[in-house]
Amino acid sequence: MARFHIIGAAALIAAAGQAGAEIVLLEDFEDAAIGYVASPADDLGDIATYDYFGRIAPDTASPPAGVAYGNRQGEGYFGVQDSDSVPGGPDSVQLDWTGIDIAGFTGLTLSWYVAEADAINGDEDWDGDTAFRIEAQLDGGGFVPIFGIAGTGPDTAPRVDTDLDGIGDGAEITALFTQYSASIADGALLDIRVRFDNLDAGDEDLAFDSLRLEGDLPTAAVPLPASLPLAGLGLLALGALARRRRRRQAENA
Secondary structure: OOOOOOOOHHHHHHHOOOEEEEEEEEEOOOOOOOOOEEEOOOEOOOHHHOOEEEEEOOOOOOOOOOOOOEOOOOOOEEEEEOHHHOOOOOOEEEEEEEEEEOOOOEEEEEEEEEEOOOOOOOOOOEOOOOEEEEEEEEOOOOOEEEEEEEOOOOOEOOEEOOOOOOOOOOOEOOOEOEEEEEEEOOOOEEEEEEEEEOOOOOOOEEEEEEEEEEEEEEOOOOOOOOHHHHHHHHHHHHHHHHHHHHHHHHHHO
8 A cells, every 4th residue: 555645845845955876887897888998909819828808707708717816796807917918919908988977976986896816826926017007087187097006026916006106005906806996076077097007927917897986966956846835825824814713702702
């Protein structure tokens, strides 16, 4: 049985302008419905020999044997390893999301997951020029780095680059997918760029997943029913009439 509640005008006015969290962008790499452009295009043809870059998911390719990531966020992710050993492969791979409409949103937060697997022999293999970076551009004002991962020298563990100077100095990136986030300023249009630079040697790998942009979007004011003000005036008039009747009765008593 349906129930209906009468909401007073004060409650309607209080509800106007309240904000609610909204997902502006979500890329989970689970299927081919992607919103980014990869440069160059994915090449997973040599994934069995640990030379690849691209979206790894049930509809593309299985992860290479011996490269296991924990805390998986579904089945798909974007992975890069020894990219230039792919025939004609690059030293750098880039993903671009462009023209994201963020007009009206406040309190924007961008989050993502990253993981890195040690070599089969347990060694760490990132070099001093191996790096991962996320950059953002607001309203065409130029790209600004907001997160980075880097090595600290030859054959070292990848670490968060807290001051974005190209040297890892923060938390170590492990084989467990770990979430990181950054605040995004208000604006109208947002572009996001993700770069995998110089993962071009044996056992240099990184996996990236679940890019999510969330923000608060104020709700529209709830319009009052046209009859509500009239009803209020009618109640006032009835109240005034009742008071006049009571005065007359008192005078005639």
